[in-house]
Amino acid sequence: MSKQIVILGAGYGGVLAALNVRKYFSQSEAKVTVVNQYPTHQIITELHRLAAGNVSEQAIALPLEKLFKGKDIDLKIAKVESFSVDNKEVKLSDNTTLTYDALVVALGSQTAYFGIPGLEENSMVLKSADDANKIFNHINEKIRKYAETKDEADAAILIGGGGLTGVELVGEIADEMPKLAKKYGINPEDVKLMLVEAGPKILPVLPDELIERAQTSLEARGVKFLTGLPVTKVNGNVIELKDGQKIKANTFVWTGGVQGNPLIGESGLEVNRGRATVNEYLQSTSHKDVFVAGDSAVFFGPNDRPYPPTAQIAWQMGELIGYNLYAYLENKAFESFKFVNSGTLASLGRKDAVAIIGGNSTPLKGLPASLMKEASNVRYLSHIKGLFSLAY
Numbered sequence: 442m443s444k445q446i447v448i449l450g451a452g453y454g455g456v457l458a459a460l461n462v463r464k465y466f467s468q469s470e471a472k473v474t475v476v477n478q479y480p481t482h483q484i485i486t487e488l489h490r491l492a493a494g495n496v497s498e499q500a501i502a503l504p505l506e507k508l509f510k511g512k513d514i515d516l517k518i519a520k521v522e523s524f525s526v527d528n529k530e531v532k533l534s535d536n537t538t539l540t541y542d543a544l545v546v547a548l549g550s551q552t553a554y555f556g557i558p559g560l561e562e563n564s565m566v567l568k569s570a571d572d573a574n575k576i577f578n579h580i581n582e583k584i585r586k587y588a589e590t591k592d593e594a595d596a597a598i599l600i601g602g603g604g605l606t607g608v609e610l611v612g613e614i615a616d617e618m619p620k621l622a623k624k625y626g627i628n629p630e631d632v633k634l635m636l637v638e639a640g641p642k643i644l645p646v647l648p649d650e651l652i653e654r655a656q657t658s659l660e661a662r663g664v665k666f667l668t669g670l671p672v673t674k675v676n677g678n679v680i681e682l683k684d685g686q687k688i689k690a691n692t693f694v695w696t697g698g699v700q701g702n703p704l705i706g707e708s709g710l711e712v713n714r715g716r717a718t719v720n721e722y723l724q725s726t727s728h729k730d731v732f733v734a735g736d737s738a739v740f741f742g743p744n745d746r747p748y749p750p751t752a753q754i755a756w757q758m759g760e761l762i763g764y765n766l767y768a769y770l771e772n773k774a775f776e777s778f779k780f781v782n783s784g785t786l787a788s789l790g791r792k793d794a795v796a797i798i799g800g801n802s803t804p805l806k807g808l809p810a811s812l813m814k815e816a817s818n819v820r821y822l823s824h825i826k827g828l829f830s831l832a833y
């Protein structure tokens with residue numbers, strides 16, 4: 442009888458699991474259903490560009506129908522309301538319930554607010570194409586308003602969190618600001634573009650030399666860094682920092698961290714800080730018929746520290762799960778997950794970037810790093826046969 446495989450989420454992990462499992466199972470051997478809340482596969486490593494308005498939505502949000510064409514994958518556009526791994530049931534927002542022989546959980550992560558009062562209600566986030574469009578429209582509107590009101594808060598843009606998301610976003614905004622200022626006839630120097638980081642430095646995953654390069658490059662384009670200063674409270678448009686200073690900004694984007702999707706903690710899967718624990722085959726440690734990919738899983742590296750939740754690890758996990766689903770359902774030998782780290786690439790706007798590349802972390806900066814970032818995107822798109830998005 443045909444096996445039922447259900448994949449929750451069509452981010453990097455879910456899409457790669459779906460595409461890869463089809464290499465091992467024909468349509469008559471297994472039915473593959475992918476559930477996703479949006480009809481697109483979103484290249485979230487490029488969202489900062491959409492938020493700043495220098496790329497079109499079609500370039501980074503690829504229609505799933507197109508990606509799955511001819512692959513015999515059933516696509517369900519709905520939100521997962523809940524799932525129970527003990528009952529082997531998935532409840533969707535369209536009131537349907539799915540059952541499965543094997544389940545893949547690839548539901549990504551959510552923004553973490555760390556219980557900071559007023560933060561969630563008074564900030565925007567950058568987790569989806571919709572979020573990115575919202576940020577873009579919001580900044581446009583505030584700059585347009587500033588031209589009329591000269592209210593300094595309208596020209597104040599604050600990014601909370603100096604990890605890769607915050608820094609890449611601030612770099613794109615810095616690059617686009619001169620054009621936007623011109624559009625509304627304001628002096629670009631009136632715009633206060635700031636980034637606040639709790640830790641002593643931005644981009645702590647990179648070596649000091651590259652951190653300095655990033656900071657200098659962005660400061661030269663008008664970004665002001667406030668480091669060693671956690672956001673402690675937000676009240677309307679007033680953002681309070683640990684030293685007591687209050688920043689009034691009508692644009693505040695929070696990129697201060699991510700946490701597991703709460704559905705995972707509620708599903709009955711064994712979890713570690715909200716992310717599902719998995720064995721070397723990426724199988725849940727508590728439920729053998731469930732595989733977990735990407736930010737939804739926690740996978741411990743050689744030094745017993747969890748790998749950070751990145752696109753490249755999600756991609757590799759999804760691909761391995763594609764095979765291990767087959768191994769599980771057909772009683773074949775499993776393959777173990779071995780993460781191949783190709784490095785970390787941080788864009789600093791359109792013309793600058795910093796990166797560490799390969800297993801020996803070779804540092805790169807400037808044009809070579811920018812080109813690597815582009816190449817990494819093209820490589821991924823080519824892998825999923827999504828190069829059509831580059832036409833936009």
Ligand code: NAD
Nearest residue numbers: 602603604605606637638639640671672697698749750786
């Ligand atoms: P992150 O957790 O890596 O960074 C969040 C930053 O916010 C940290 O530096 C933290 O110190 C700071 N912060 C936390 N609380 C704060 C507070 N109260 N006030 C001010 N600052 C505060 O989150 P991220 O940047 O969204 O990245 C999430 C994951 O995605 C990471 O694993 C990252 O490597 C990955 N990522 C990778 C890329 C890339 O490879 N180019 C891009 C984006 C994200």
